[in-house]
Amino acid sequence: MTPLEQAARAAQHAPSVFNTQPWNWQITGNTLELFADPGRRVDSIDPDGRLLLLSCGAALHHARTYLAAAGWSVTVERMPDAERPQLLARVTLGHPIPPDPESTRMAAAIARRRTDRRAFDDRPVTEFELTKLRRFVESEGAYLHTVRPDQVAMLAISTEIAAGAELDDPAYKQDLHRWTARPSQAGDGVPPGTAVKPELRRVPVRDFFPDATAKLEAGAAHDQGAAYVVLFGLDDEPKNLLRGGEALSALLLLATADGLATAPLSDAVEVEWPRHLVRGLIAGIGEPYLVVRLGYRHDRQPVPAAPRRDTADVITTTR
Template sequence: MDRSSTGVEQTPTVRVLEAAARQSLHAPSVFNTQPWRWRVTPDALELRADPDRQLAHIDPDGRLLTLSCGAALHHARVSLTAAGWTVTVERMPDAGDPALLARLRTTGPADLDVPAGRLVDAIPRRRTDRRAYGDRPVPEAVLARLGDAVEAEGAYLHVVRPDQMPMLAVSTGRAADAELADPAYREELRRWTTRPADSGDGVPAATAVRPAPRR
């Protein structure tokens, strides 16, 4: 979080906002770069992209950076909702300041939100799982629930049909080969997979999985 937040008077609202920003630090991010910055004001949380943590070669347009910040925004919003507050989110609130991605405000107490409570419990426990998928098909009912959850956030879930799998496997294999043949990609990968243990960011080699035949 932005150090300037420490200068803000510790009102109950500020304490709730700070707690939500802290929860959001568990969000997934590309290469675990954690490319976000929070500023706490007396009545709002402001989320900014951190350009120093953008992957200049892999992500020159900042799309993966923006998705990562979106995950942090989601976690902060869910945290405020679960704490019993109504929340408004303004995305890109200042046309003259494109790095300011969102501003969250709490507008008063809200009814208990049970689903938000379940989500907030999952925030510190969830992990990226890189193991191969199993053979068991995902039940239609689960796919439908995933689709609903994604659409509730204004996004779209594309389900890859079995007949599309070979094409997907070939294209991702080629993309991976092309990336690994690129020295600039390898350098960014090296940088974020060899971060000091106490940095709290990057992807430790231990979280990788061995290449194995997978469907």
């Protein structure tokens, strides 16, 4: 298998909204092209495709990280062709270089990373760790705000309002059904074994199964040590959202490599009024992309892996 094929395969592990994996890869010679798949957009919550672009950005960063760890230089062009808006990025393979140590740590976390929706432990995430994560996010072209203790209630209220509004929307309920009741061969969507039963939480976690069939217990902890961070960018331009997704991947992989559990939360930014409230948490200096809960695992049992699409459906190689 060529390095580009391996990179596209590594990117299959990337997180995506509702586990839609809304991307395809085309390999031609020494180039790897990333395409968005708008048919996999979750229209009721993502009509503009912001979450789709964040998801594709995460896949792009996974591929880049694999190549940097495997010791390859690459050139990345984002949105290289205005005539083809679905072509999000072109990665051109360069020459062998010494493997980058941080990328090597992050690449080792790719297959291990999971969205863990259970409650995290009382052990706090340190300032040092949060500063390190912020630096990485900034180096990927996005920004990170750590929600202050006095802001957590506002985040919780914003999420609560968004979740309530969404569950009242028949189109959302249809999307929820579409992406949680998948045939097993689809290799996508959110299975009950990875979703958490609804419980009183510091900040609510999306209820993927309002019919009460989620399998995971939130556990005995209460997210007391969890840190909530808002990933944001200067605007909602597609290129910045793509870079936001790359920054999200860097954040999640580095946190995983450092022993943290992670869980993205996007409900609050999907509905206009709560989104406005979250914008307030970052003092209106940019557009919030999504929130991530970070913390230490209380329950040591690993969370089951969410399914992934067959690589043959996602990666095309032209020789």
